[in-house]
Amino acid sequence: MTTDVTEPLLARLQEIENLGGALSLLTWDQSVKMPPGGAEARARQLATLGRLRHERWLDPGLERDLAAVERDAPDGATADLVRVVRHDLERASRVPNDYVARSAAHAAATYDAWLDARRGGAIARVVGMLERTLDLSLEYAAFFPQVAHPADALIDDADEGATVASLRPLFGSLRDALVPRVAAWSAAPPAPPLPVGPFAVDEQLAAALELAQAFGYDLERGRQDLTAHPFAIRFAHGDVRITTRAKPDDLTEVLFSTLHEAGHAMYEQGVDPGLEGTPLAEGASAGVHESQARLWENQVARSRAFWDFALPGLQRRFPALAGVDVDAAFRAVNRVQPSLIRTDADEVTYNLHVIVRFDLELELLEGRLAVRDLPEAWAERYAADLGVTPNGDADGWLQDVHWFAGTIGGSFQGYTLGNVLSAQFFAAAARDLGDVDAQMAVGDFAPLRTWLSENVYRHGRRKPVDRLVRDATGGPLDLRPYLAYLDRKFGGLAGAR
Amino acid sequence: MTTDVTEPLLARLQEIENLGGALSLLTWDQSVKMPPGGAEARARQLATLGRLRHERWLDPGLERDLAAVERDAPDGATADLVRVVRHDLERASRVPNDYVARSAAHAAATYDAWLDARRGGAIARVVGMLERTLDLSLEYAAFFPQVAHPADALIDDADEGATVASLRPLFGSLRDALVPRVAAWSAAPPAPPLPVGPFAVDEQLAAALELAQAFGYDLERGRQDLTAHPFAIRFAHGDVRITTRAKPDDLTEVLFSTLHEAGHAMYEQGVDPGLEGTPLAEGASAGVHESQARLWENQVARSRAFWDFALPGLQRRFPALAGVDVDAAFRAVNRVQPSLIRTDADEVTYNLHVIVRFDLELELLEGRLAVRDLPEAWAERYAADLGVTPNGDADGWLQDVHWFAGTIGGSFQGYTLGNVLSAQFFAAAARDLGDVDAQMAVGDFAPLRTWLSENVYRHGRRKPVDRLVRDATGGPLDLRPYLAYLDRKFGGLAGAR
Known part of the structure; x- marks a missing residue:
């Protein structure tokens, strides 16, 4: 991409x-x-560097150098760069520096109040902070008067092009499809979990990392x-x-958190190194990013083929697993059970957790729900959609950090978009690669990884999400492969019980 | 310090x-x-932030806001702040931004060549890099035409006020005093070291950290x-x-590296929190900083009293130490033996390592020694001063990172100033505190730490070094307490053998 014309822009980027x-x-x-x-000092350091970075976006020199490249009628990666930088600059230039500073300071203080409330401190304080977060979120949305819904301004930062108008029906259909499935697949008592430890944490980390490297x-x-x-x-x-976490008695914690995050990381590691130093060297969107994490976590690491490969090694490391066979392990990591905590949820109920949050965000932004009524609204939706009721704030509306370290709106849709896309990408890869199950069963993940590198990773942000999905899968975002995948796996498990 | 007049300056700082x-x-x-x-990316990040910080020093607004505070005739901490900021600004403003960028890039590349040479790569490459480092060091010195010796410009950055004219005779006298002492105290075979492990690294780290906390x-x-x-x-x-390092078989590595670094860290932790966010919230100089590390490492942790306290706990943790008594431990950690590596040297020979480097730096800067002749000059000085000869480059002139990640000049004098000052501060504390040995022997380090907090830590950079030393010890920098300490300890050990 480097030419005499692009060089000044690239230096700024x-x-x-x-x-x-x-x-x-x-x-x-x-x-x-x-x-x-x-x-305390960290918050100051973050604020200073965040401000300096934002100032660089607002520097008139950046506009000038970008315009010079645009006039040069670029093609290839340079054309993609110009499109993405123009988009980011257009957005950044609408947000005044004082807003960036105010919202960063507020987010740091809210995070602190949230931690305190989760440890049993005052709820009133965090409610008050979150009311201000809602105001700030609406203030941010108002910098983008062209949007149809205030959440659109926030969603676009994470999932460019997605809107409430497109997401609401999609998530509604998904919810309608999931609720009866959850009921059916969780009707009988769940399969037994994997044997409990204690497992040495060092050994757990090593085992999970070895699989991530594989x-x-x-x-x-x-x-x-x-x-x-x-x-x-x-x-x-x-x-x-x-980063990952481990429980002394439960191997699945370290395994699935590591393999999920490794999916995110392999995406970033797989971007074309020639894009380094520009906004193109990032994932295409929150949803596509999540799809890469969920693909490795669920389509791969919760498949029977994966356990064919992984179980013997895990049994060598952890003798407590000796009595488990592949079928039992496969069933143990695919238990469907409505629960309170999103990050612990199984594949099927997971999206119901996300859709609750998405809907509540919209209600808050639309003024139809007050922050002080959020705990009650949360509990009602959990009872209605999942049939469970929080024991308190920490396993209810305070469980996720997102609203308490950022804005209300834009944080959650990516999780469900990612689940849907993960099945679409995996199905497309499987079509191209032949018997992926056989490859995975012997630990040969290279064909899948190479397919993902070619079709997703290496492009970074060069392709808009819709084009990336079409080019890789042959069609637009589509619920059907995801539901087909769930039906095949969980319908099969329920039927064979 | 915060008033309407100081506020703009403090915000910039x-x-x-x-x-x-x-x-x-x-x-x-x-x-x-x-x-x-x-x-690679880290070098770029460091360069960007380093340049942005330097730009802030050169901002005309800083000069304007500083001058406004100066006109206000401040007293107390504000007067000290103005003195220190004026000093730092005067120095920073002489160094052009392009020099900062060039020297940072060169340092990163030289560090890489140094690592490579130490792993057996090309020596010619690192020699060539170091020749350029010498040029850059002289270029830096030339920004300060008022100095008597080019090294003075570099020394002043670390040990404000110290000069070649003052250090050369001081280090000469010290060398003359040490050479015969080393000969006398290393004549007989050394005492046996502490029993070797293997000791689990986790356990070693925990033991050392527990002592640092004590x-x-x-x-x-x-x-x-x-x-x-x-x-x-x-x-x-x-x-x-x-940060610290541990060897599986040698407990002293983790103990003394941890307690040395804890000495540095306690100094920084002990600065008056009211000075936070200004250049006053740092140590007074490299030499004073080192004195606080060496005081805890040597005056304390290599004393017999400390081992009275520490040995039983270490024996509980490490059964291999069971047969060691306090006298044997005290002797084991105070063996005098000329050796090749500065950081492994005993207290007595340590300064000879430093003085070799200091003298060679001056010869390089004065043009009396060429970089290509440095390896030979190094070997000659080690033979003459320490009676040992390097086996190769890695345990000779390539052993320290300093020249290969910064400038030639200014990096080493602080180590010996620190040793000298450590004895002066400790002697003054002992005068004020009564029986420090008895306190240390029962693990009561609070009186000593409190004395250091009051007399050294809390002042940060508020006092010039000379005044700090006079206020704390009653006199100027003085070799005699250091030599008296060495004679008392090592003369005693040699006499009692």
């Missing part, structure tokens, strides 16, 4: 990217390594650490890290 | 400090956690990690970290 990498490290360390006393996660350009809330994060093409 | 904290995290992570693939290192505002080259680093008052 590289500087923005350098600040972004430093911001990501500050965030990673905050969750993974930072002692409690570091919090998938293709490259530790020369990554690392694994423990955290309360697992995530993957990119500092650069050469440094994409995952 | 806080921003510089926020960038500095982020830079420190990027550096920490580079040594402690970063995967190999992250190196000294007063606060883990609410710090943490410990493993690295190849131990260091302490401050991100903020609330986040001052140490």
Whole structure:
């Protein structure tokens, strides 16, 4: 992409990217390594770097250098770069610097109040903070007066092009399809879980990381650490890290959190290195990103073929698993049971958790629900959609950090888009690759990974989501492959019980 | 310090400090956690943040806001702040931004060549890089035409006020005093070392950290990690970290590296929190900083009293130590033996290592020694001063990173100043505190730590070094307490053999 015309623009984007990498490290360390006393200064450091990065977007020189490249009628990657930078600049330039500073400071304070409330501190404080978050979210939405729904402004930052108008019917159909399926597939008592430990945490981490490496996660350009809330994060093409968590008695915690985050990380590691230093070197959207994590976590690591491959190695490491056969392991990691916590939910109920949040966000933004009534509305929806009732705030509306460290709106749709897309991508790969099950059963994940690299990873943000999905799968976003996958797996499990 | 007049200046300094904290995290992570693939992007991130910080020093607004505070005739901490900021600004404004960028890029490339040479790669490459480092060091010195010796410009950045004219005679006298002492105290075969392990690394880290906490290192505002080259680093008052290293068979490695770095960290943790966000919230100089590390490492942790306290706990943790008594442990950690590696050297020979480096730096800067002749000059000085000859480059002139990640000049004098000052501070504390040995023998380190907090830590950079030393000890920098300490301890050990 580098020419005399593009060079000034690329230099500016590289500087923005350098600040972004430093911001990501500050965030990673905050969750993974930072002692409690570091919090106050960390918030200041994040605010300073965030402001400096935003200032660089607003620099008139960036507009000038971008316009020069646009006038040059670029093609190929440069044309994609110009499209994406113009989009990001158009969005960034609508958001004043003082809003960025105010919302960052508010998010840091809200996160603190949220942590406190979860530890049993005052609920009133976090309710008050969240009311202000709602105001700030609406203020942000108002910077984009062209949108049909305030949530559209927030959704577009994560899932470009998605709107309430398109998501509401999609999620409605999905909910209508899932509720009876959950009832059917959770009617009988669930299969027994995997045997409980204790399993040494070091050994658990090593086992999970070995599987992530078998998938293709490259530790020369990554690392694994423990955290309360697992995530993957990119500092650069050469440094994409995952965090995970482990329970002493439950192997599935470390396995699925590691393999999920490794899916995110392999996506970032697989982007064309020639895009490094530009906004093209990122995932296409929150939904596509999540699809890559869910594909490895669910389509692969919750398949019978995967357990054919993985179980003997796990049994060598963990003698407590000795009495388990592949069928029992496959059943143990595919139990369908309505529950309270999204991140612990099975594949089938998971989207119901997401859709509750999505709908409540819209009600809040539309003024149809007050923050103070959110706990009750949450409990009602859980009772209606999942048939369970929170024991308190921590396993109810306070369970997810998203609203308490960002905005209300835009945070959750990606999870369900990702589930739907994961089945679409996997089905397309399976069509192209022949017997994927046979490959997975002997630990040969290279064909699948290569397909994903070619069709998803390497493009970064070069293709709009809709085109990426069409090019890879032959059609637009579609619920049917996902429902077919669920029916095949869980219908089969329920039928054979 | 905050008033209407100081507020604009403090806001600018806080921003510089926020960038500095982020830079420190990027550096920490580079040594402690970063995967190999992250190196290239990390160099870019460091360069960007370093340049942005330097730009903030050069901003005419900083000069204007500083001058406004100066005109206000401040007193107390504000007067000290103005003095220190004026000093730092005067220095920063002499260094052009392009020099900062060039030297940072060169340092990163040289560090890479140094690592490669140490692993057996080309020596010619690192020699060539170091020749350029010498040029850059002289270019830097030339920004300060008022200095008597080019090294003075580099020394002043670390040890404000120290000069070649003052250090050369001091180090000469010390060398003359040490050479015969080393000969006398290493004439007989050394005492046996502590029993060898294997000791589990986790257990070693826990044991060392427990002792660091007993000294007063606060883990609410710090943490410990493993690295190849131990260091302490401050991100903020609330986040001052140490790194350490451990050998499976040798407990002293983890103990003394941890307690040394904890000494540095306790200094930073002990600075008056009211100075946070300004250049006053740092150690007074490299030499004073090192004195606080060496005080806890040597005056405390290599004393007989400390082993009275620590040995029983270590024996409970490490049964291999069961047969060791306090006298044997005390002798084992105080063996005097000329050796090749500075960081492994005993207290007595350590300064001879430093003085070799200091003298060679001056010869290089004065043009009396060429970089290509450095390996030979190094070997000659080691033979003459220490009676040992390197086996190769890695345990000779390539052993320390300093020249290969910064400048030639200014990096080493602080180590010996620190040793000298450590004895002066400890002697003064002992005068004030009564029987420090009796306190240490029962693990009561609070009186010593409190004395250091009052007399050294809390002042940060508020006092110039000379005044800090006079106020704390009653006199100027003085070799005699250090030599008296060495004679008392090592003369006693040699006499009692």
